[in-house]
Amino acid sequence: MRLTYRAIIFVIIVLCVAGCASTQSKAPVQPHKRDLTKGSYYVVKKGDTLYAIGFRSGHGYKRLAAWNKIRPPYKVYQGQKLKLFRGTKPRKTQKKKKSNKKRSSISINNKKVLRLYWQWPVRGKLLRSFYQTGNKGIDISGRVGRKVRAAATGIVVYSGSGLVGYGKLLIIKHNYLYLSAYAHNRRLLVKEGQKVKKGQVVAEVGIGVNAKPALHFEIRKNGKSVNPINYLPK
Structure with a gap:
């Protein structure tokens, strides 16, 4: 069956559009909640991406990549522990323990x-x-x-x-x-x-x-x- 000139042009346009659509990378879906803003560490779960973790923590994926020394294409794996802060581990404030020793109102000296x-x-x-x-x-x-x-x-x-x-x-x-x-x-x-x-x-x-x-x-x-x-x- 012979195709007309217009039909050939139509087929070429359809093929080009389909090819472009198949090679274009999909944009990451942005999560809805920032539920990691208070934590110091996060353990990667199945389906997590660095982009999503960056959004949820409020730091962005580029900062997390720099803090955790992750290079492009910024892949993370399940069970990986990511720190959500810059530098070394935050110091925990130690509360002074109350002494249980009784104090005499009269010195032993x-x-x-x-x-x-x-x-x-x-x-x-x-x-x-x-x-x-x-x-x-x-x-x-x-x-x-x-x-x-x-x-x-x-x-x-x-x-x-x-x-x-x-x-x-x-x-x-x-x-x-x-x-x-x-x-x-x-x-x-x-x-x-x-x-x-x-x-x-x-x-x-x-x-x-x-x-x-x-x-x-x-x-x-x-x-x-x-x-x-x-x-x-x-």
Whole structure:
């Protein structure tokens, strides 16, 4: 069958259009969401393209290619880990851990305790030293009725005369570490559970073990009697 001149021209045009359409590269489909703007890394999934990841992260495919050293034609593979930032890995801000250690309101250092927290409970001469009492506190002289003051701030945990050999006794708890005791008083002026301040009058001097007016004073650390002279000001 013979084709006319016009028919031949039509066939040539159709073939050219079809050939151009088959060789033209398809434009990538732009994703709809920017859902990777907050992440630092992204693992490539099946069907992902660098163009799509660049759009979703807001950085664009050229930046991602440069940051991840990907060369044209910018192919990525499934499972590939891409960083979504420039340079090295961002540093994580480390939160300071809270210390679980309890802090004493009284320093364990004797010098600091001496200067900041303790005072003599009564004015008087030292009648018996720590070693003369058998490592159980000291005896301080004083006239009967003289004011006895709290050596440091704390809470009264005992006020009574139930312990043999101590007469009317007062015990003050200063913190989880230290206690102070005031024995052989004529009168007790505070009650159990009462908070007292350093220097507050808590009792009155009575008669000591040698039938002389005196206050027996102890400082106990973790329940063990320590030499008060190492804590009291000179």
